[in-house]
Amino acid sequence: MAQYDVIIIGSGPGGYVCAIRCAQLGLKTAVVEGRDTLGGTCLNVGCIPSKALLHATHMLHEAEHNFAAMGLKGKSPSVDWSQMLSYKSDTIATNTKGVEFLFKKNKIDWLKGWGSIPAKGQVKVGDEVHEAKHIIIASGSDSSAVPGADVTVDEKVVVTSTGALELASIPKTMVVVGGGVIGLELGSVYARLGTEVTVIEYLDAITPGQDAEVARTFQRILKKQGLNFVMGAAVSKVSVKSGKAQIEYSLRKDDSAHEMKADVVLVATGRKPHTEGLNLDGLGVSLTKRGQIAVDNHYRTDVEGIYAIGDVIEGPMLAHKAEDEGMALAEILAGQAGHVNYDVIPGVIYTHPEVGSVGKTEEQLKSEGRAYKVGKFSFMGNGRAKANFAADGFVKILADKETDRILGCHVIGPMAGDLIHEVCVAMEFGAAAEDLARTCHAHPTYSEAMREAALACGDGAIHA
Numbered sequence: 001m002a003q004y005d006v007i008i009i010g011s012g013p014g015g016y017v018c019a020i021r022c023a024q025l026g027l028k029t030a031v032v033e034g035r036d037t038l039g040g041t042c043l044n045v046g047c048i049p050s051k052a053l054l055h056a057t058h059m060l061h062e063a064e065h066n067f068a069a070m071g072l073k074g075k076s077p078s079v080d081w082s083q084m085l086s087y088k089s090d091t092i093a094t095n096t097k098g099v100e101f102l103f104k105k106n107k108i109d110w111l112k113g114w115g116s117i118p119a120k121g122q123v124k125v126g127d128e129v130h131e132a133k134h135i136i137i138a139s140g141s142d143s144s145a146v147p148g149a150d151v152t153v154d155e156k157v158v159v160t161s162t163g164a165l166e167l168a169s170i171p172k173t174m175v176v177v178g179g180g181v182i183g184l185e186l187g188s189v190y191a192r193l194g195t196e197v198t199v200i201e202y203l204d205a206i207t208p209g210q211d212a213e214v215a216r217t218f219q220r221i222l223k224k225q226g227l228n229f230v231m232g233a234a235v236s237k238v239s240v241k242s243g244k245a246q247i248e249y250s251l252r253k254d255d256s257a258h259e260m261k262a263d264v265v266l267v268a269t270g271r272k273p274h275t276e277g278l279n280l281d282g283l284g285v286s287l288t289k290r291g292q293i294a295v296d297n298h299y300r301t302d303v304e305g306i307y308a309i310g311d312v313i314e315g316p317m318l319a320h321k322a323e324d325e326g327m328a329l330a331e332i333l334a335g336q337a338g339h340v341n342y343d344v345i346p347g348v349i350y351t352h353p354e355v356g357s358v359g360k361t362e363e364q365l366k367s368e369g370r371a372y373k374v375g376k377f378s379f380m381g382n383g384r385a386k387a388n389f390a391a392d393g394f395v396k397i398l399a400d401k402e403t404d405r406i407l408g409c410h411v412i413g414p415m416a417g418d419l420i421h422e423v424c425v426a427m428e429f430g431a432a433a434e435d436l437a438r439t440c441h442a443h444p445t446y447s448e449a450m451r452e453a454a455l456a457c458g459d460g461a462i463h464a
């Protein structure tokens, strides 16, 4: 029986980052992982493979739509789907092997298999029981079912994000149930590959929680790119007959019933914490009403020595949120003051254009009754964006009306997922919009649009 300071269950971004920081801080650390490769959902069937397909199909889009205008003439590339999938698999492999390398470098043991917690201080993997002072549950999340609907996923015709990353062929038609992050990222991939994609969304706006102006602009741009939307519609049933899917849904405004057929249905109606098989009941670990593991602000469950981080606890299901919790918890266990600032967690949608956001939305500020000002700047006024056929979208900075302190930022446009981080840093330092506005930004860069939006919070943008 091996004895550890820390055993972490799950090697996704929460678990593996936590393990590395634990090891760096001198704790003897092991990670339990039952997949053949490390990295969890994110590296194996989530963030990383979807980004590979988004990148490849964006290149295709550029070739088909913008090359000729730039004087790059010739036949548009044809799609070799199996090669694209093997590019995606190679991308996964280099990333998962990278984590394995980091484990070796930091002397972290990989306990191969699915772990459970038979008792406090013990983790069982296969027939072996290991002991640890601290046990951290970082077991992530699974796709959740369509609420109240009769839908059986077979990962061939009716798929979750996992099946959508390796369809046998490019479908002619696809229905995406749910206009959230997964549905729109993967819907974009297939729309660029020529699939006729229809997104059926329960609410009247896509990407719930997003700043409403951004969500509207985003939907308009996606429509222009060929995605179809059925809004305010609840999917109630998906059945498969002779390899084709039939989707039944009703419109919320009048309860009218409708049907649609598709080669593939992507179910993207959210994710749920993965806690099965851990023996949480037996241990008496409390869950929230939504099935998340309940923790305090030091990630302690109500059973001594057992902690949880990432998608299994409350908060946005984002890899980087899990990573930050992993680092903070490692620091806490090593006697330091680990902390996550939940007010500054960026959200990014990796479509083209990208969407990046941090802090409060206008709707949140209104409902809080907070006096705020808006500085907006369109990428149409950004020279670099115009040169690169990327002028769709805008930057919006929300600042306190009195103090000018930045309260939120919402970007839809080129590289929004990278641009948003200058505002994250600014917010961490409690910056005012004027601080950003007075910071020299290189010309010509997309980042000038961030500065212009900050200028628009004061005396006005220059290129507006």
Ligand code: NAI
Binding pocket: 047, 146, 147, 149, 177, 178, 179, 180, 181, 182, 183, 185, 200, 201, 202, 203, 206, 207, 208, 233, 234, 235, 236, 267, 268, 269, 270, 271, 316, 317, 318, 347, 348, 349, 350
């Ligand atoms: P989501 O919660 O973002 O969106 C689900 C959508 O489905 C909602 O808009 C909801 O109104 C709709 N819906 C629910 N039931 C429906 C029904 N019966 N008919 C029609 N529409 C229905 O969930 P999603 O996209 O599955 O993502 C899951 C999690 O993974 C999220 O927390 C997301 O943040 C995370 N994720 C993040 C990524 C990123 O940061 N780029 C990428 C992929 C996933």
